[in-house]
Amino acid sequence: MINKKSKQVQNVADLGFPIDLEKALTLQPDLIITGNTDEKQYAALSKIAPTIVFDTFAPLNERLLHLGEIVNKKKAAEDWLAQYKIKEIEPSQLPDYAGNRIFMLIPTASDSKRTLERMLNSSLWRSLPAVRQGQVYFVEADRWNWNDAMTRQKLLTALPKLLGVSS
Numbered sequence: 001m002i003n004k005k006s007k008q009v010q011n012v013a014d015l016g017f018p019i020d021l022e023k024a025l026t027l028q029p030d031l032i033i034t035g036n037t038d039e040k041q042y043a044a045l046s047k048i049a050p051t052i053v054f055d056t057f058a059p060l061n062e063r064l065l066h067l068g069e070i071v072n073k074k075k076a077a078e079d080w081l082a083q084y085k086i087k088e089i090e091p092s093q094l095p096d097y098a099g100n101r102i103f104m105l106i107p108t109a110s111d112s113k114r115t116l117e118r119m120l121n122s123s124l125w126r127s128l129p130a131v132r133q134g135q136v137y138f139v140e141a142d143r144w145n146w147n148d149a150m151t152r153q154k155l156l157t158a159l160p161k162l163l164g165v166s167s
Contacts, residue, residue: 024048033070091124101163102130105141137162 015024019036021044029049035056036042045051052070055063061081068077089097107113119125130136139162 019045021045021048031070033067091119091122094124095128098128098130100130100133101135101137102128103137103139106138108140108142 013023013027013029015027017036018038019034019041024032024045025048032045032049032051033054034041034045034051035054037053042051042053054066054070058066064077064081065074068074104116107116125131139158
């Protein structure tokens with residue numbers, strides 16, 4: 001439930017990982033949403049309340065739309081996504097956004113790689129101060145574009161080396 005005054009979610013509890021079944025039982029939930037795909041855990045949770053397994057690794061827009069469907073708020077989820085959608089900038093605006101260092105994720109999809117190659121060969125790209133000063137760092141998207149603790153730890157170790165800074 002969302003408290004309209006404070007706009008905070010209420011009556012929600014973190015049950016830990018793995019889920020503390022006793023705590024879940026004492027809360028008497030109306031619905032359990034979990035990212036755990038363990039069949040035994042699902043069976044135990046399903047005895048407590050209707051249980052939905054949720055893909056926590058899906059892209060944000062898919063996760064939000066799915067949650068919107070689950071709680072009958074799909075329109076609200078669509079509205080939120082529309083409001084916060086990252087808007088692609090025009091190529092001519094690139095110099096306005098590029099910093100003095102650029103970290104470029106190398107995509108894995110072939111069409112994205114071709115787009116990257118076209119950009120890297122453009123005069124606009126070559127005119128950027130970070131490019132002219134050799135301050136562009138390329139990293140593989142499939143190794144570094146994750147939002148988890150292990151990847152962040154790898155980044156904290158790798159970035160100083162990438163930048164030539166001793167740690």
